[in-house]
Amino acid sequence: MSTVTSTYSDRPGLIATLGRDGLIQIILIANTFIMLAPIVIMMFSAFKTTPQIFASPFGIPDFTNLVNFSRIWTQTNFLQYLINSFVVTGASMALILTLGTMAAYALARYEFFGAGFILMFFIAGLTLPLKLAIIPLFMLMRDLGILNNQLSLIFVYTAMGLPTTIFIMTGFIRTLPNELEDAARMDGASEARIMWSIMLPLVRPAMVIAGIQNVVPIWNDFFFPLVFIQNDRLKTLPQGLTTFMGEYSTDYGVLYAGLTLSALPIIIIYIVLSRQFISGMTSGAIK
Amino acid sequence: MPQLRLTGRGLWITALIVPPLAFVALFVVYPIISAFAYAFFDWNGLLRGEFVGLDNFHTVLFVEPYASWTRNAFSHNIIVFFALMVLQNGLGFFLAYALWRELPGARFHRIAVFLPVVLSTIIVGYLFKLFLHPLFGVVNISLRGMGLGELAQPWLGQSSTALWALIAANAWHMVGFPTLVFLAGMQRIPTEMLDAVRMETRSEWVKITKIVWPLVAPSATVVFVLLFVGAFNWFELPYVMAGLDGSPFGSTDVLGLYFYRTAFGNVSSGQQDFGLGSALAVLIFLFIAAVAGVITVRLRAREIQL
Numbered sequence: 001m002s003t004v005t006s007t008y009s010d011r012p013g014l015i016a017t018l019g020r021d022g023l024i025q026i027i028l029i030a031n032t033f034i035m036l037a038p039i040v041i042m043m044f045s046a047f048k049t050t051p052q053i054f055a056s057p058f059g060i061p062d063f064t065n066l067v068n069f070s071r072i073w074t075q076t077n078f079l080q081y082l083i084n085s086f087v088v089t090g091a092s093m094a095l096i097l098t099l100g101t102m103a104a105y106a107l108a109r110y111e112f113f114g115a116g117f118i119l120m121f122f123i124a125g126l127t128l129p130l131k132l133a134i135i136p137l138f139m140l141m142r143d144l145g146i147l148n149n150q151l152s153l154i155f156v157y158t159a160m161g162l163p164t165t166i167f168i169m170t171g172f173i174r175t176l177p178n179e180l181e182d183a184a185r186m187d188g189a190s191e192a193r194i195m196w197s198i199m200l201p202l203v204r205p206a207m208v209i210a211g212i213q214n215v216v217p218i219w220n221d222f223f224f225p226l227v228f229i230q231n232d233r234l235k236t237l238p239q240g241l242t243t244f245m246g247e248y249s250t251d252y253g254v255l256y257a258g259l260t261l262s263a264l265p266i267i268i269i270y271i272v273l274s275r276q277f278i279s280g281m282t283s284g285a286i287k
Numbered sequence: 288m289p290q291l292r293l294t295g296r297g298l299w300i301t302a303l304i305v306p307p308l309a310f311v312a313l314f315v316v317y318p319i320i321s322a323f324a325y326a327f328f329d330w331n332g333l334l335r336g337e338f339v340g341l342d343n344f345h346t347v348l349f350v351e352p353y354a355s356w357t358r359n360a361f362s363h364n365i366i367v368f369f370a371l372m373v374l375q376n377g378l379g380f381f382l383a384y385a386l387w388r389e390l391p392g393a394r395f396h397r398i399a400v401f402l403p404v405v406l407s408t409i410i411v412g413y414l415f416k417l418f419l420h421p422l423f424g425v426v427n428i429s430l431r432g433m434g435l436g437e438l439a440q441p442w443l444g445q446s447s448t449a450l451w452a453l454i455a456a457n458a459w460h461m462v463g464f465p466t467l468v469f470l471a472g473m474q475r476i477p478t479e480m481l482d483a484v485r486m487e488t489r490s491e492w493v494k495i496t497k498i499v500w501p502l503v504a505p506s507a508t509v510v511f512v513l514l515f516v517g518a519f520n521w522f523e524l525p526y527v528m529a530g531l532d533g534s535p536f537g538s539t540d541v542l543g544l545y546f547y548r549t550a551f552g553n554v555s556s557g558q559q560d561f562g563l564g565s566a567l568a569v570l571i572f573l574f575i576a577a578v579a580g581v582i583t584v585r586l587r588a589r590e591i592q593l
Contacts, residue, residue: 021390024388025391028385028386029392032395032396034459035399035400035403038415038459039403041418050423099306103303103304103307103308106303110296112300118304121312122311129572129575130318130319131522132322132571133322135322135564135568136322137314137318140314140317159313159314163315191295191296221407222407238408245413259417262407266407274398274401278401281405282467285464285468285506285509285513
């Protein structure tokens with residue numbers, strides 16, 4: 001969020017102002033408490049035994065008690081799920097950013113027949129809920145022989161992520177000046193060379209925004225693995241979590257530890273990069 | 288910009304544009320067009336049967352028991368949409384208005400309100416399912432601890448509360464999104480405009496209805512449309528918290544679950560029908576597109592040009 005823009009506070013009189021701002025401050029603190037409490041309870045409970053959770057659900061636990069975590073590490077496929085999520089998300093992001101930059105660059109930097117139509121074609125994909133096309137997608141993946149294969153997820157996520165990426169990046173690339181390119185062209189640089197050496201370093205900010213906007217929904221997705229992946233060794237983290245929650249349905253400490261471990265990677269990244277995350281994830285909705 | 292000639296540059300542009308185009312065409316556009324075509328065929332399991340015209344649409348809308356399942360799921364989606372409109376987007380607007388004053392700690396509050404948004408729905412669903420457990424959930428334990436034991440109940444196990452528990456979990460999960468979109472809209476309101484209103488009135492209500500709301504209407508359009516599409520696509524949270532059959536007694540059944548069950552089979556009945564599933568998908572899709580279009584046009588009309 002930019003801080004240069006207008007900040008609005010009213011001053012009709014000292015007491016009235018203090019009263020109103022004080023009330024708002026209390027509401028904000030209460031809301032923040034409601035937002036954080038479930039996450040804190042989850043993390044605390046991960047260090048407790050089931051009887052402890054029952055006896056003192058809000059008590060501060062013994063943080064050296066790592067029994068629940070070690071059981072997850074040694075007795076379940078959790079690590080495998082985590083690795084699968086990294087592989088699928090990483091491969092999808094690499095494809096989205098590569099293909100998205102290619103298309104956005106061509107659409108923003110060259111004039112050619114059908115460019116407007118092609119951009120419309122990409123943008124049309126923005127609003128369509130692809131979940132509803134799951135039956136044809138399932139048949140398509142079956143025909144391609146990649147059901148129960150992580151390629152099916154990577155392909156779908158890439159196709160889903162491209163419209164937003166192309167939309168964001170085309171807009172951004174159009175704002176860049178073309179003096180540098182023209183100069184390089186005069187010097188006889190090839191088109192590929194101009195794109196690689198001159199434009200790519202300049203489009204990095206747009207790539208970060210597009211990256212954040214896609215990485216969260218892909219990392220968190222549950223629906224497509226549910227349909228495409230059966231083999232437990234290939235499951236992603238959200239999907240593996242359902243298996244895990246079923247297996248340990250009575251051991252509350254282990255359940256909370258599993259949720260904590262699944263949530264931790266994205267919570268840490270979010271806290272470190274909160275500014276980029278917030279602007280990246282809300283930028284599609286703000287024009 | 289240079290003109291395209293039939294030289295190496297044309298080849299270069301083709302090489303840039305064709306691979307991404309192929310991905311979107313194959314995995315987005317083709318499946319969506321096919322979903323419409325599939326709805327007109329009779330599918331037994333995985334094999335396509337004969338062309339049946341509008342029979343599948345007729346079945347899901349008018350033939351029992353499908354018609355009452357459709358009505359039940361649809362009415363729940365309507366409840367979910369209006370409840371989230373008040374709880375999630377209404378609260379979001381209110382929180383944005385509070386955060387806009389940049390009181391001490393505003394940055395921290397902003398980070399906290401958005402934190403649940405980055406969590407996966409599956410994690411949120413299981414977390415609330417554990418919290419709402421009749422015996423071991425923190426909700427009932429704390430109610431008993433406060434001497435309000437008679438209020439403790441099986442939140443997810445009875446028809447009267449189950450859907451509302453899911454709605455509350457969803458509101459907690461997503462309220463940060465409208466909050467920050469509205470806040471961004473408010474931050475772009477010019478100070479001079481606010482100063483002018485301040486001369487006229489001290490009423491917060493007048494300020495909100497006459498200035499803030501009309502000026503954040505562009506943000507509101509996006510937030511409403513996304514909520515609408517989300518509410519009628521609702522799947523993960525009810526699936527994890529209450530199960531694929533919308534238990535108990537179908538009280539948490541929604542179109543997303545009903546569609547998935549029809550297409551990929553109910554655990555108990557084992558039935559699988561791609562034709563009926565596709566007809567449902569097409570109906571949901573057309574409904575979303577029509578209403579989202581109306582919301583966009585109506586709200587855009589209220590927008591004030593800066």
